[in-house]
Amino acid sequence: MVRVQNEDFDVGAEIAELRRDNARIGALACFVGLVRDLNEDDSVSEMSLEHYPGMTEKALAEIVAQARLRWEIADALVIHRIGTLKPTDQIVLVATTSAHRHEAFASCEFIMDYLKTQAPFWKKEQTAQGARWVDARESDDTARQRWNA
Amino acid sequence: MITLLYFARLRESFGISSEQAAPPAEIADIGALLEWLRSRGDAWQNELAPGKPVRVAVNQAMATNATPFAEGDEIALFPPVTGG
Numbered sequence: 001m002v003r004v005q006n007e008d009f010d011v012g013a014e015i016a017e018l019r020r021d022n023a024r025i026g027a028l029a030c031f032v033g034l035v036r037d038l039n040e041d042d043s044v045s046e047m048s049l050e051h052y053p054g055m056t057e058k059a060l061a062e063i064v065a066q067a068r069l070r071w072e073i074a075d076a077l078v079i080h081r082i083g084t085l086k087p088t089d090q091i092v093l094v095a096t097t098s099a100h101r102h103e104a105f106a107s108c109e110f111i112m113d114y115l116k117t118q119a120p121f122w123k124k125e126q127t128a129q130g131a132r133w134v135d136a137r138e139s140d141d142t143a144r145q146r147w148n149a
Numbered sequence: 150m151i152t153l154l155y156f157a158r159l160r161e162s163f164g165i166s167s168e169q170a171a172p173p174a175e176i177a178d179i180g181a182l183l184e185w186l187r188s189r190g191d192a193w194q195n196e197l198a199p200g201k202p203v204r205v206a207v208n209q210a211m212a213t214n215a216t217p218f219a220e221g222d223e224i225a226l227f228p229p230v231t232g233g
Contacts, residue, residue: 033233049232050157052225055209080232092233112233120206120225121232122157133158136202136229 001076002060004051006083009093018077019097025074029104030095031112037087039134042127049082049091052120056080063114067096070110071103078111080121110147116140151218156227159203162192179205180214182224202229 011032019025035047064076074097081091092115096107123134154167172185183205187197197203205212206225218224 051232052154052156052206052209052227055206055225058209116233117230118211119232120156120227120230122228123231124157133228134231136231 001078002057002064003077003079004053004056004060004082005079006081008081008090009079011090011093014077014079014093015095018075018095022074022097024099025097026099027101027104028095028097029101029108030093031108032090033092033112035085035087035089035091039125039127042125042129044087044125044127046126047085048124048126049080049085050122050124051080051082055120059119060115063111063118066114067107067110071098071107073098073103073107076107076111078115080115080119082121113140113143113147117144150220152223154223154225156225158228159196159226162196164192177217178214179207179212179216179218179224182218183214186226197226203227204229 011030015028015030019028037044060078060080064078067073067076077093077095079093085091094108094111094115096104096111098104098107117140125132125134150169150171152167153170155163155165160166172182176182176185183197187194204227207216207218208223
């Protein structure tokens with residue numbers, strides 16, 4: 001399941017729902033992305049997240065579908081927030097469930113690496129020097145490309 | 150007519166988030182469309198200059214310069230994504 005929302009999310013409640021009543025699940029992996037107060041040596045007081053409604057949901061669903069082709073996962077959940085966020089706020093949740101840990105760990109990391117480079121979200125930071133769009137990182141492309149090896 | 154959408158830095162530089170456009174009939178792929186938009190000059194020429202990392206989606210699927218488009222398509226231009 002994929003959700004794009006302004007509201008915060010409760011990791012515990014989301015995970016409980018994801019694995020509820022499914023005794024076939026032996027592993028659950030979860031990643032939570034958070035807003036930091038520092039980027040490229042500048043303090044960040046606030047961040048706004050913009051996205052491309054419609055394409056975002058399609059791109060995330062496609063990434064989850066790709067993960068399902070690679071690993072036997074029982075379920076996957078992606079929640080990404082948009083709007084104005086502050087340091088320590090939660091931005092993104094990726095959780096995957098499977099029978100064994102390897103599939104859960106790997107699919108969770110795969111989804112996150114693809115999300116970083118394929119899903120149409122853009123961050124704008126508010127710093128002491130003014131507002132600026134966050135630049136894409138080459139290290140994120142490298143992280144995604146290793147899955148093609 | 151096609152629908153053009155602009156996001157993030159491009160939206161701010163162009164001063165619009167969307168427009169209806171009618172490029173000449175011989176402009177049939179993304180490479181030619183970008184060239185046509187560059188001919189508007191100023192921010193268009195700067196932001197869409199060859200070598201600038203602009204991403205394009207046609208009907209919400211990632212495209213390349215060789216991707217064709219047709220009447221009624223939704224074409225989005227944006228910088229490399231930075232979510233997560």
